[in-house]
Amino acid sequence: MTTEIFYFSATAILLAEKNLRVSGNRFLRLVSNYLPYRDTAVDWRIRIRYWLADRKLSDIAQAIANERPHTTLELFKTRSRKFHADRERRRETLDERFTCDADKCVKCGLCEKICPVSNITRPDGQPQWQHRCVECPACLHACPKQAIDVGSVTRGRKRYINWHVKPKDLLQR
Ligand code: SF4
Ligand code: SF4
Numbered sequence: 001m002t003t004e005i006f007y008f009s010a011t012a013i014l015l016a017e018k019n020l021r022v023s024g025n026r027f028l029r030l031v032s033n034y035l036p037y038r039d040t041a042v043d044w045r046i047r048i049r050y051w052l053a054d055r056k057l058s059d060i061a062q063a064i065a066n067e068r069p070h071t072t073l074e075l076f077k078t079r080s081r082k083f084h085a086d087r088e089r090r091r092e093t094l095d096e097r098f099t100c101d102a103d104k105c106v107k108c109g110l111c112e113k114i115c116p117v118s119n120i121t122r123p124d125g126q127p128q129w130q131h132r133c134v135e136c137p138a139c140l141h142a143c144p145k146q147a148i149d150v151g152s153v154t155r156g157r158k159r160y161i162n163w164h165v166k167p168k169d170l171l172q173r
Contacts, residue, residue: 013081026060028053033160035140036150040158087135095119095133097151100126104147111139111148113171142167 015021030053031046032038041049062068087094107125117134120127127139127148140148141159149155161167 013084026056026063028056028060031160031162033137033141034135035137035154035157035159036135040160042158046160091133092131094135095129095131097153098127098129098133098139099149099151101145101147101149102126104145105143106145106147108144110142110144110167114138114142114167138170142170 029049031041031049033040040046105126107122109122111127112120112122115138116136117132119130119133120139121130122128137150140150140154141161143159146159161170
């Protein structure tokens with residue numbers, strides 16, 4: 001199951017809680033950046049993924065213009081609910097294995113600025129995690145020195161931010 005499906009399904013669930021429903025859904029596979037789970041794809045695969053996504057976007061636009069019906073996949077909704085409930089339960093422990101390599105860190109502060117939930121402080125210049133991580137995982141990918149890891153699992157794995165986006169575009173403040 002892809003991250004995209006999780007997020008789409010989460011949206012459907014949130015809407016349902018407000019007595020609203022998704023009137024159309026389409027899956028668009030992009031590039032997985034969830035490093036603890038798997039390494040980032042090699043560049044040629046990323047190019048293909050975007051090429052396919054562009055083609056599919058045209059189909060999606062056409063479907064919306066024509067108000068074509070669709071099917072919501074209940075299985076994905078169920079799985080997604082479990083996934084997010086599990087993450088929410090473990091929220092305070094999700095960043096326990098985050099580490100910063102003191103020899104690599106240049107104390108630039110980008111990780112702190114890029115975190116969408118202000119989960120990083122830097123009392124001595126290097127990041128410390130405050131246990132409200134949402135596993136986005138922007139800090140891992142944005143660090144210019146690849147100093148941040150999740151235990152040993154992500155060590156050596158390829159960092160990736162969409163080629164059209166600069167880290168500064170993602171800054172919170
Ligand atoms: S982004 Fe990397 S180098 Fe910069 S402060 Fe954070 S861990 Fe250190
Ligand atoms: S993974 Fe995302 S939410 Fe968690 S500390 Fe890093 S930037 Fe913040």
